[in-house]
Amino acid sequence: xxxxxxxxISLQGVIGETDIDDRYGDLDSRTDSxxxxxxxxxxxxxxxxxxxxxxxxxxxxxxWIRGILTLTMISxxxxxxxxxSFMLMLLVLGIxxxxxxxxxxxxxxxxxxxxxxxxxxxxxxxxLCVNYFFYGETVADYFATFVQREEQLQFLIRYxxxxxxxxxxxxFCMFVLSLVKKxxxxxxxxxxWTHVTLLITVTQSHLVIQNLFEGMIWFLVxxxxxxxxxxxxxxxxxxxxxxxxxxxxPKKTWEGFIGGFFSTVVFGFIAAYVLSKYQYFVCPVxxxxxxxxxxxxxxxxxxxxxxxxxxxxxxxxxxxxxxxxLYPFQIHSIALSTFASLIGPFGGFFASGFKRAFKIKDFANxxxxxxxxxxxFDCQYLMATFVHVYITSFIRGPNPSKVLQQLLVLQxxxxxxxxxxxxxxxxxxxxxxxxxxx
Amino acid sequence: MFQxxxxxxxxxxxxVDGETASDSESRAESAPLPVSADDTPEVxxxxxxxxxxxxxxxWVRGILTLAMIAxxxxxxxxGPMVLMIIVMCVxxxxxxxxxxxxxxxxxxxxxxxxxxxxxxxxLCVNYFFYGETVTDYFFTLVQREEPLRILSKYxxxxxxxxxxxxFCMFVLSLVKKxxxxxxxxxxWTHVTLLIVVTQSHLVIHNLFEGMIWFIVxxxxxxxxxxxxxxxxxxxxxxxxxxxxPKKTWEGFIGGFFATVVFGxxxxYVMSGYRCFVCPVxxxxxxxxFTVDCEPSDLFRLQEYNIxxxxxxxIGxxxxxMYPFQIHSIALSTFASLIGPFGGFFASGFKRAFKIKDFANxxxxxxxxxxxFDCQYLMATFVNVYIASFIRGPNPSKLIQQFLxxxxxxxxxxxxxxxxHLIDKGMLxxxxxxx
Numbered sequence: 001x002x003x004x005x006x007x008x009i010s011l012q013g014v015i016g017e018t019d020i021d022d023r024y025g026d027l028d029s030r031t032d033s034x035x036x037x038x039x040x041x042x043x044x045x046x047x048x049x050x051x052x053x054x055x056x057x058x059x060x061x062x063x064w065i066r067g068i069l070t071l072t073m074i075s076x077x078x079x080x081x082x083x084x085s086f087m088l089m090l091l092v093l094g095i096x097x098x099x100x101x102x103x104x105x106x107x108x109x110x111x112x113x114x115x116x117x118x119x120x121x122x123x124x125x126x127x128l129c130v131n132y133f134f135y136g137e138t139v140a141d142y143f144a145t146f147v148q149r150e151e152q153l154q155f156l157i158r159y160x161x162x163x164x165x166x167x168x169x170x171x172f173c174m175f176v177l178s179l180v181k182k183x184x185x186x187x188x189x190x191x192x193w194t195h196v197t198l199l200i201t202v203t204q205s206h207l208v209i210q211n212l213f214e215g216m217i218w219f220l221v222x223x224x225x226x227x228x229x230x231x232x233x234x235x236x237x238x239x240x241x242x243x244x245x246x247x248x249x250p251k252k253t254w255e256g257f258i259g260g261f262f263s264t265v266v267f268g269f270i271a272a273y274v275l276s277k278y279q280y281f282v283c284p285v286x287x288x289x290x291x292x293x294x295x296x297x298x299x300x301x302x303x304x305x306x307x308x309x310x311x312x313x314x315x316x317x318x319x320x321x322x323x324x325x326l327y328p329f330q331i332h333s334i335a336l337s338t339f340a341s342l343i344g345p346f347g348g349f350f351a352s353g354f355k356r357a358f359k360i361k362d363f364a365n366x367x368x369x370x371x372x373x374x375x376x377f378d379c380q381y382l383m384a385t386f387v388h389v390y391i392t393s394f395i396r397g398p399n400p401s402k403v404l405q406q407l408l409v410l411q412x413x414x415x416x417x418x419x420x421x422x423x424x425x426x427x428x429x430x431x432x433x434x435x436x437x438x
Numbered sequence: 439m440f441q442x443x444x445x446x447x448x449x450x451x452x453x454v455d456g457e458t459a460s461d462s463e464s465r466a467e468s469a470p471l472p473v474s475a476d477d478t479p480e481v482x483x484x485x486x487x488x489x490x491x492x493x494x495x496x497w498v499r500g501i502l503t504l505a506m507i508a509x510x511x512x513x514x515x516x517g518p519m520v521l522m523i524i525v526m527c528v529x530x531x532x533x534x535x536x537x538x539x540x541x542x543x544x545x546x547x548x549x550x551x552x553x554x555x556x557x558x559x560x561l562c563v564n565y566f567f568y569g570e571t572v573t574d575y576f577f578t579l580v581q582r583e584e585p586l587r588i589l590s591k592y593x594x595x596x597x598x599x600x601x602x603x604x605f606c607m608f609v610l611s612l613v614k615k616x617x618x619x620x621x622x623x624x625x626w627t628h629v630t631l632l633i634v635v636t637q638s639h640l641v642i643h644n645l646f647e648g649m650i651w652f653i654v655x656x657x658x659x660x661x662x663x664x665x666x667x668x669x670x671x672x673x674x675x676x677x678x679x680x681x682x683p684k685k686t687w688e689g690f691i692g693g694f695f696a697t698v699v700f701g702x703x704x705x706y707v708m709s710g711y712r713c714f715v716c717p718v719x720x721x722x723x724x725x726x727f728t729v730d731c732e733p734s735d736l737f738r739l740q741e742y743n744i745x746x747x748x749x750x751x752i753g754x755x756x757x758x759m760y761p762f763q764i765h766s767i768a769l770s771t772f773a774s775l776i777g778p779f780g781g782f783f784a785s786g787f788k789r790a791f792k793i794k795d796f797a798n799x800x801x802x803x804x805x806x807x808x809x810f811d812c813q814y815l816m817a818t819f820v821n822v823y824i825a826s827f828i829r830g831p832n833p834s835k836l837i838q839q840f841l842x843x844x845x846x847x848x849x850x851x852x853x854x855x856x857x858h859l860i861d862k863g864m865l866x867x868x869x870x871x872x
Contacts, residue, residue, distance in 0.1 A: 162826035165818065169776060172815075176782045179681055184790035192629045199628065248612055299846075343602060349609045357617035382605075385598065393595040403839050404851050410836075412864050419859060421837060422852050431845045432852070 070231070073376070085216060085285045085294045089209055093131075096205035098373045100127055100197055102364045107193040110358050111186050118178040119187065123194045125171050130198050133164035134206040141405045142213060143287050158409060204381045207388040214391055216296070217281040221271055221333055222387045225340035226379050228267045233260030233345075249352045252345070261341040268337030269330055276304045276327040303329045303395070332395075339386050344379040351378035503664070506809070514653065518718045518727045521652070522642055526564075529638035531806045533560055533630055535797045540626040543791050544619050551611040552620065556627045558604050563631050566597035567639040571646075576720050637814045640821040647824055649729070650714040654705055654766055655820045658773035659812045661700045666693030666778075682785045685778070694774035701770035702763050709737045709760040736762045736828070765828070772819050777812040784811035 080087050104123050137160070156163065179187055212219040237256025245252040275281045283298040306325045316322065351374070355361065363374035407415065426432035513524055537556050573590045589596065612620055645652040670689025678685040708714045716731035741756045749755065784807070788794065796807035840848060859865040 159826050161822045165822045169815070172783075173776070173779050176681070176779050176786065177679075179782075179786045181680070184786055188787060188790045192625060195632065196625050196628055199632070246610075247614070248609070343606070346606050346609050349612075350605075353609065353612045353617055354621060357621045382602070389594050389598045393592050403836060403843070404854055406836055407851070407855055408858060412859075412862060415855065415859060416864055418837060419852075419855055419865070422840065422848070422855070425841070426848060426852060429845070431849055 074227075081216070081220065085212060085296070088212060088216070088219065092205050092208050092212070095373055095377065096131075096201050097127070099201045099377060102374050103197045103201070104194065106358060106360060106363065107190060107197075111189055118174065119190050122171060122175055122178070123190070125174075126168070126194055126198060127202070129164065129167045129171060130202045132167065133160075134202065136160045136164065138206055138210055138213075142285075157405075200381060204384045208384045211384065211387050211391065213285045214395075215282050215284050217272070217275045217329070218387060218391065220275060220281065221268060222336050222340065222383050223380060224271055225264050225268045225333075225337045226344050226383050229260045229264040229337075229341045229344060230379065232263040232267075233257060233341075236260055236263075246349060248349050248356070257341075257345070261338070264341045265334055265337045268333040268340075272330045272333035273327060276300075276329050303327070303332070332390075335390065336387065340379075340383055343386070344383055347379045347382045351375070507660075510656075514649070518645060518649065518729070521645060521649075525638050525641050525645070528806055528810065529634055530560070532634045532810060535807050536630045536634070537627065539791060539793060539796065540623060540630075542793075544622055551607065552623050555604060555608055555611070556623070558607075559601070559627055559631060560635070562597065562600045562604060563635050565600065566593075567635065569593045569597065571639065571642060633814060637817045641817045644817065644820050644824065646718045647828075648715050648717050650705070650708050650762070651820060651824060653708065653714065654701060655769050655773065655816050656813060657704060658697050658701050658766075658770045659777050659816050662693045662697040662770075662774045662777060663812065665696040665700075666690060666774075669693055669696070679782060681782050681789070690774075690778070694771070697774045698767055698770045701766040701773075705760065705763045705766040709733075709762050736760070736765070765823075768823065769820065773812075773816055776819070777816055780812045780815045784808070 080091050108120075136157070175187075175191060208219065211222070233252070233256040235256075236259030237251070237253045240255040240259065241253035243254040244250055245254050245257055279298065279300060280296050282300050282304045283296040285294050285296055287294055304327055306327060308323045308325045310323050311319065311321065351363075355363070407418065410418070423432065513520055569590065570593070573593065608620075608624060641652065644655070666685070666689040668689075669692030670684070670686045673688040673692065674686035676687040677683055678687050678690055712731070712733065713729045715733050715737045716729040718727055718729055719731075720727055737760055739758045739760060741758055743756055744752065744754060784796075788796070840851065843851070856865065
């Protein structure tokens with residue numbers, strides 16, 4: 001705090017202005033080197049770890065802390081998978097809120113805008129609005145049968161967009177009314193910062209949840225591929241690294257990149273094989289109103305049934321087998337792992353650039369040795385969007401629950417018309433027997 | 439730095455219009471962003487050279503207002519296709535104006551690649567939105583042509599890939615001493631895209647619903663602008679908000695009532711014509727847009743009983759109105775009460791970045807953004823209003839989506855629909871057998 005005060009007193013002396021907007025106006029156009037570094041928060045490594053490792057040299061000590069924390073995080077991940085989809089949803093929500101908090105806090109520090117009137121309230125309010133909107137659109141689809149029973153929920157669903165828009169508008173009007181004379185620019189910056197953060201964190205976390213509902217395997221395999229790529233690229237770089245990859249992250253090397261790519265593809269392939277066997281991972285998550293909980297029980301789709309493929313000639317010579325039985329999903333997993341290794345790192349570079357731009361070492365100090373939650377999840381963001389786009393383009397068409405939802409909202413006459421059309425179609429296709437009385 | 443005659447004149451105008459001294463002072467002190475040259479055509483300048491500067495400005499604004507309104511009518515006459523193109527052009531111009539302000543604020547003309555990247559992102563997002571809209575409305579056309587069908591089937595994937603390429607180019611273009619500036623411009627571009635492009639597509643959605651849903655909201659906002667200005671000019675006394683010292687409570691309230699009345703009258707006039715009321719459809723045989731249909735209930739005259747209170751005033755028992763006129767009251771109310779917040783937002787933005795106008799495209803009025811700042815919230819509101827209160831999901835689209843599902847999913851939905859209809863009493867087991 002003292003350093004900051006000294007810095008600003010000297011700045012005032014040089015420029016001689018009191019208008020905060022003007023002061024930041026000059027800061028905006030200066031190059032990076034003129035801007036001071038943001039003080040990092042204190043070290044949060046637990047005392048026990050520190051004592052246990054006090055014997056080792058500082059480099060190995062850091063390595064051990066990172067290693068232990070990595071194993072802890074992976075075990076936590078497995079534990080939550082075991083506890084089921086609902087816990088996973090809560091976890092995703094928790095991570096989203098924490099990432100949002102981290103990025104907003106960086107914004108406050110960059111602009112020294114803790115004292116802006118209303119602004120912290122408004123940021124959290126916008127987070128709530130956008131979450132309400134997305135949860136209403138996605139989650140409500142899955143709970144269609146549950147929702148049909150309750151009258152008030154019906155009302156909320158029917159006018160959902162209108163209610164969300166009204167809530168957002170209230171926030172927008174509060175922002176306009178809260179504009180204070182000498183702080184206009186700062187307030188607009190924080191407004192834009194909040195919106196870009198919402199765009200990144202909230203939309204992506206909802207895509208993650210939609211992937212999750214498609215089947216837990218669509219959630220697990222991409223995330224594990226990214227984590228695996230992180231770890232194997234680091235290991236390959238540590239042992240074989242020589243040629244630097246990009247000026248932005250001097251620690252990354254081409255050897256790490258390529259080694260990570262191949263190991264991730266192999267890992268994804270194997271993980272897909274192992275997970276495809278279990279209905280728990282493969283089936284879409286459904287909410288059963290009778291048991292009032294999430295169930296994953298179904299007839300696995302063709303994607304998750306073993307099929308035999310004839311190998312192309314050059315592989316035949318290598319493996320000395322004519323055919324191999326694979327799950328079709330494993331072929332998709334190659335696409336997912338490739339994306340995780342080739343494009344995923346760009347998310348990491350983006351975050352590195354961001355940290356250099358704002359002169360911070362880590363997003364926060366939540367996880368000792370690793371930094372903040374955002375540091376762990378920076379590569380995941382592009383992955384979630386890719387998996388969602390991949391699923392909608394190549395795997396399945398429209399979401400059946402959403403179609404049902406929309407059907408139930410129509411006017412009764414329209415529903416009757418559609419019912420008749422569907423009935424004719426289904427009978428034609430032989431899916432429905434004409435004489436069947438269900 | 440650039441004290442052109444226009445900016446000197448506008449300072450005096452600001453003082454005349456009652457702005458507080460400190461506002462114009464602070465504007466004069468800090469270096470304003472360079473204003474482009476005065477665009478008023480020579481012919482107007484000469485014709486008005488005799489009048490005093492204040493009246494001259496008033497006349498220029500007045501003539502340009504009438505020119506813009508006339509232009510608006512011509513375009514409506516030319517049809518939906520031209521309207522779509524105009525909306526697209528307005529969107530591009532607004533984007534260009536806001537991005538240029540960003541460049542000026544951050545003195546970042548020389549950033550490597552950045553101008554190319556901004557336009558590239560604009561193209562990507564437009565491609566994504568047009569693809570989604572076009573696929574819905576031009577469904578049969580798209581199904582016929584093989585390349586279009588593939589483009590539409592994998593549309594999201596293609597759009598995402600295009601966007602990713604831009605994202606990777608941005609990361610690769612980060613230059614050592616300019617990280618912060620580059621991230622600012624990246625953020626600036628994305629927020630601008632969010633505001634400008636999404637709204638313009640909502641406008642086009644509204645347009646396809648029926649031209650009346652495009653014309654009435656826009657006219658209400660314009661009317662509110664003009665009426666609030668007039669009421670403020672003649673009766674204005676109590677300032678409304680510190681952000682825009684020229685606005686007054688009298689103007690606000692007068693504008694509100696005037697706009698509601700205007701909206702009622704306009705919807706009455708327009709509901710009579712099919713070309714305004716019918717959804718825009720693409721006719722495959724004639725390969726053009728048609729607006730021909732049986733008007734829905736919303737656009738058929740109905741009798742309403744006037745409540746007792748107003749009966750004594752007007753002396754009529756019932757009145758014949760279009761139901762749409764009642765919706766128009768909601769639209770006008772929004773345009774008068776919340777629309778101005780869009781204007782305040784833009785005013786705050788201009789003060790924050792110390793610019794007088796977004797650009798100097800329209801003489802006397804400023805840039806295109808200056809004219810459209812109130813419209814943005816309106817477009818979203820109309821779209822949300824239509825989706826929530828007027829029509830539900832599109833039944834034919836639902837049937838299309840249903841047909842692409844797997845058989846077991848189709849059966850599941852069919853059975854659920856059936857039990858729902860039986861619950862509601864629309865179906866009994868007896869009527870099943872036909």
